[in-house]
Amino acid sequence: MWCRSLARMLGSSQGLLKMGVSRKVPQGMVCMAPYSSTRWHSTAPQMVPCTWNLHEDHLELLHDDLLMRFDFIWLRDHCRSDSSYNWKTNQRILDTASVNLNIRPTDVRVDDSMVYLTWPDGHLTNYSLAWLMENSYEEQQRQPRCQTLWNAEIYKRAQVASTPYQRLLDTEEGLKELLANFLRYGIAFVDGVPPDEESTELVSRRVGLIRETFYGRSWFIANDYSREDVGFTDQALDLHNDASNMQEPLGVLVFHCLEHSGAGGLSVLVDGFHAAEQVRQRNPEHFELLSTVPMRYEYTEKDNGIRMCADTPVLSVLPSTHLPYMIRYNNFDRCPINKVPHDVVRRWYASYQDFTREIRKPENKLTFKLNPGTILFIDNWRMLHGREAFTGSRKLFGYFLFRDDILNKARFLGLEA
Secondary structure: OHHHHHHHHHOOHHHHHHOOOOOOOOOOOEOOOOOOOOOOEEOOOOOOOEEEEEOOOEEEEEEOOEEEEEEHHHHHHOOOOOOOEEOOOOEEOOOHHHOOOOOOOOEEEEOOOEEEEEOOOOOEEEEEHHHHHHOOHHHHHHOOOOOOOOOHHHHHHHOOOOEEHHHHHHOHHHHHHHHHHHHHHOEEEEEOOOOOHHHHHHHHHHHOOEOOEOOEOOEEEEOOOOOOOHHHOOOOEEEEOOOOOOOOOOOEEEEEEEEEOOOEOOEEEEEHHHHHHHHHHHOHHHHHHHHHOOEEEEEEEHHHOEEEEEEEOOEEEOOOOOOEEEEOOOOOOEOOOOOOOHHHHHHHHHHHHHHHHHHOOHHHOEEEOOOOOOEEEEEOOOEEEEEOOEOOOEEEEEEEEOHHHHHHHHHHOOOOO
């Protein structure tokens, strides 16, 4: 056993005790190594191998071919003992601000499935290796993206099925199927829906909570010029995200075409995350500018007392992955650029035009006729949508849904969200 060898190297077992190392090592466990040890230590050979190493400020674990590093303050802060964590409410009790930044365990033991730590005040923390692996930064980094980034060919090749109306309303499997499509592709379809407002509401409420806005609880779009918005015309609508002018942008859009008596009016969808990834690979500087330079978006209806404003980059990215989680692209509502230095303006325009060219590529556009009886769900944080010009009368009805509620339902159905 390496502990006995280490004791001989230090001259006596008293040397081990001064460093906080246990003299008695239970079967299948190893005792704590000195800080900054360069030697790896293993659990019992008959078990799933786990080797580990202590450093001055963190613990290294090599388990299931994954090398993980855990800072000591992280290990103390995430303790799940009854005095540190409330299991009834699933909330932390420990006052994180009171933990010494330089805290170190006085004793560490590892067996085939657990890590045991003793802290200077005598507090005991136990972790399963499975829990540490699941919650390690390294494991999160190697998890595959649950989204499929797509262009028109990729989406058509996937042959994503619509969810039948009655199956969605009557079965958990139907709801899970729709949510899985929505999470993976950013869009989902329901077919066989009666073309009326009541059925549209039933479908919407089945999927998520309805979000009321200044448009009301629901929205109705016709080419009647009833609002100060190009959407209420028969003109073509360029690709865009809705409500870029809101501090809390709309998460999910529900579209149902109740009537169209003329020609044209094809719907156009583009996966904004796919377009952003193409820009990132081709020109990282453009991606960086799109994700850091703020723009102001504004929507105004003077007669109705509405002025919505938001300042944000085109791409909002996660700091941990530097991948986008939200896009705000709406050339209709973009305000004068007056918060960007002169030496950045031209470079930003080059980036914006690069992204615009990407989303307008024909191969990236999914174009189709949204007919009465088919409801379309759109992830407004990811997808850009538009329409072609049309003739005749065209009436769309729908709702906005809370994104958090849909993600919550997906998680409880066992989906990654």
